[in-house]
Amino acid sequence: MTSHNEILDAALDKITTGYVFPELTGPIAEALRGKLADGAYDGLADADFCAAVTADLQAVCPDKHLRLLWSEEAVPVEEEDSPEEEKARWLTYYQEGNFGIARAERLDGNIGYLDLRFIPDADAGFAAIGAAMQLVAHTKGLVIDLRQCRGGSPNGVALWCSHFFGDDEVHLNDIYERATDSTRQYWTYPHTPGPRYLDRPVTVLTAAFTFSGGEELAYNLQALGRATLVGETTRGGAHPTDRYALTPHIAVTVPTARSINPVTGTNWEGVGVKPDVDAKAEDALDAALGLLAAE
Numbered sequence: 001m002t003s004h005n006e007i008l009d010a011a012l013d014k015i016t017t018g019y020v021f022p023e024l025t026g027p028i029a030e031a032l033r034g035k036l037a038d039g040a041y042d043g044l045a046d047a048d049f050c051a052a053v054t055a056d057l058q059a060v061c062p063d064k065h066l067r068l069l070w071s072e073e074a075v076p077v078e079e080e081d082s083p084e085e086e087k088a089r090w091l092t093y094y095q096e097g098n099f100g101i102a103r104a105e106r107l108d109g110n111i112g113y114l115d116l117r118f119i120p121d122a123d124a125g126f127a128a129i130g131a132a133m134q135l136v137a138h139t140k141g142l143v144i145d146l147r148q149c150r151g152g153s154p155n156g157v158a159l160w161c162s163h164f165f166g167d168d169e170v171h172l173n174d175i176y177e178r179a180t181d182s183t184r185q186y187w188t189y190p191h192t193p194g195p196r197y198l199d200r201p202v203t204v205l206t207a208a209f210t211f212s213g214g215e216e217l218a219y220n221l222q223a224l225g226r227a228t229l230v231g232e233t234t235r236g237g238a239h240p241t242d243r244y245a246l247t248p249h250i251a252v253t254v255p256t257a258r259s260i261n262p263v264t265g266t267n268w269e270g271v272g273v274k275p276d277v278d279a280k281a282e283d284a285l286d287a288a289l290g291l292l293a294a295e
Contacts (some may be wrong), residue, residue: 002247004049005040008032009066011053011252014244018254020178021231024061026119029216031060046070055227062270065212065255074248080288091182094120102130107143111292112136112197119152119213119220120225122159122189128295129156130193133163137195141292147207147231149214154186155242157171162188163224172220174260175240181259201295203288206231206273207281216259219273228291231276231284238269 012032014027035041041049047070051214054067059247094100095206103115114132119125136142154175158273161172168190204218204227215234221227246252259267 001099002250004044005036007049007068007246007250008036008041008053010246014252014254015066017240018178019066019084020176020239020255022178026141028060032056038050038141041292046247046250053237064235064237064270065239066252069161069251069253070250071251074237075245075251077245077248082161090121099125100149101128102148103131103145104132106139107134107289109289110138111289112138112139112142113145114142116149116160116214116217118150119156119160119217121153122155124273126159126193128161129159133192133194137197139200141201141203141295142197143203143204143205143218143285143288143292144227145285146214146218147205147208147284149210149217151212151214153213154216157213157220158186159189159192160217161220162192163194164202164221166196166198170224171262172224173216174262175257176260177240177257179295184275202227203291204229205232205254205281205284205288206267207284208232208235208272208277209281210234210273215268215273219261219268221274222273222276223261228277228288229273230277230288230291231275231279232275232281233272234268236268236272238267257291272288 012029015028019025049072050068057066099120100118101114102117107113118236158172165188168188170188173186174183196199205222206229218229222229227262238259240257241253241255243251243253261267
């Protein structure tokens with residue numbers, strides 16, 4: 001059985017070598033080792049240990065992607081998937097979740113509605129995203145519901161965004177990666193799987209639950225003036241993250257990159273994406289429909 005000391009050592013090794021802000025790794029290690037030495041984790045069950053370490057991590061560095069996670073289901077530690085195996089595993093996940101598209105329909109008043117629970121990789125989700133956009137192609141206004149969106153792929157976000165602009169010359173986001181000390185730019189795609197949705201109003205619903213890739217989709221459209229956000233301020237996770245299994249039931253998630261919006265020069269990390277129109281999550285759809293009816 002792996003001790004808490006060994007788990008913490010392994011987690012700190014991943015954080016020290018991978019965290020996108022290396023200058024913060026020293027204070028993180030000092031704080032956690034101090035807690036361990038003071039007996040803060042003594043006698044805790046593994047799930048409670050993970051929760052306590054996560055709270056202490058985020059007290060030093062309020063990064064919601066930086067976590068020690070407990071899983072009831074055991075996962076392999078030593079063996080890593082090959083690229084082909086990992087791609088197949090993700091494809092199964094996307095397929096079982098209908099590529100994140102919970103609903104795509106036309107509401108009363110000829111308003112399109114898309115309920116997105118996660119954002120798939122662009123290649124995997126290409127056809128499904130196109131089919132969803134085809135279903136709402138002839139509506140007079142659109143609601144994109146991200147209230148239950150838990151995140152996803154940056155290139156998938158770019159593909160969704162591409163449907164709301166007229167060409168491939170819109171700069172959406174940049175992501176700086178520590179490991180390569182390089183920045184990747186994300187622009188709208190020259191070709192989209194579905195019809196582009198232009199010259200009509202778009203509203204985006206947000207909630208305190210909305211996270212990561214869902215936040216980026218909302219933030220990009222808001223920053224570029226292409227959508228009105230209605231709802232609650234989102235959770236505030238802007239850092240692409242790697243996950244490392246430390247034991248069969250414990251993993252550490254380490255943000256290895258950070259988003260930089262070309263319009264604002266910053267991102268939504270720690271502060272969330274703030275809506276243009278405040279509304280409780282459960283009231284956001286009615287509020288958005290009211291706005292669209294007034295257009």
